Amino acid sequence: MSDLVEKIEVIELMAKHEDAIAGLYAVFSEKFPECKIWTYLYGEELKHSEWLKSILNNVYDGSIHFTDYHLTLRGLKVAIRNLESNTQKAEEDKYNLEEALSIAYTLENSLIEDHYLDYFASDLEGITKVLNDLKTDTKSHRELLSKTRDEYILEKRNKNWQI
Numbered sequence: 001m002s003d004l005v006e007k008i009e010v011i012e013l014m015a016k017h018e019d020a021i022a023g024l025y026a027v028f029s030e031k032f033p034e035c036k037i038w039t040y041l042y043g044e045e046l047k048h049s050e051w052l053k054s055i056l057n058n059v060y061d062g063s064i065h066f067t068d069y070h071l072t073l074r075g076l077k078v079a080i081r082n083l084e085s086n087t088q089k090a091e092e093d094k095y096n097l098e099e100a101l102s103i104a105y106t107l108e109n110s111l112i113e114d115h116y117l118d119y120f121a122s123d124l125e126g127i128t129k130v131l132n133d134l135k136t137d138t139k140s141h142r143e144l145l146s147k148t149r150d151e152y153i154l155e156k157r158n159k160n161w162q163i
C-alpha cells in the first residue's frame with residue numbers, strides 16, 4: 001500500500017473498529033450486569049482506539065511501515081458493520097450471556113489469528129510499545145473471556161444438575 005490517504009484511513013478504521021467493539025461491550029454490560037468483565041473490556045477497547053488515533057501523525061512522517069498485509073479498507077468496513085449488527089441484536093435481547101461471551105471471545109481471538117495488529121510496524125520505541133501493548137491486551141482479553149465463559153458454562157451445568 002503506497003497511498004498515504006489510504007494508510008491513514010486504515011488506521012482510522014482500525015480505531016473505529018475498536019470503538020465498535022467498545023459499543024458492543026457497553027450493551028453487553030447493560031444486558032448482563034451480573035457479568036462484571038464487560039465494563040472493564042469496554043474501557044480497554046476505548047483505550048485501544050485512543051492509542052491507534054495517537055499514532056496517526058506518525059504515518060505522515062514515515063515512521064510507520066505498512067506490511068501490505070491482507071487487511072483492507074473493505075474488510076475493515078465489513079467488520080465494523082458486523083459489529084454494529086451484533087450490537088443491534090444485543091440491544092434487542094437476541095443473545096444470552098453464554099452467546100455474548102462466545103461472540104466476544106471469537107472477536108478477540110480473530111483479532112489475533114487474523115494478524116489484525118501486524119498490519120504495520122515501526123522502529124520508534126513509542127509506537128512499538130503501543131503495538132505490543134495492543135497485542136498483549138488482546139491476548140489477555142481473549143483469555144479472560146475464555147475463563148469467564150468456561151466458568152459460566154460450568155456453573156450453569158452444575159445448577160442444572162443440582163450439584
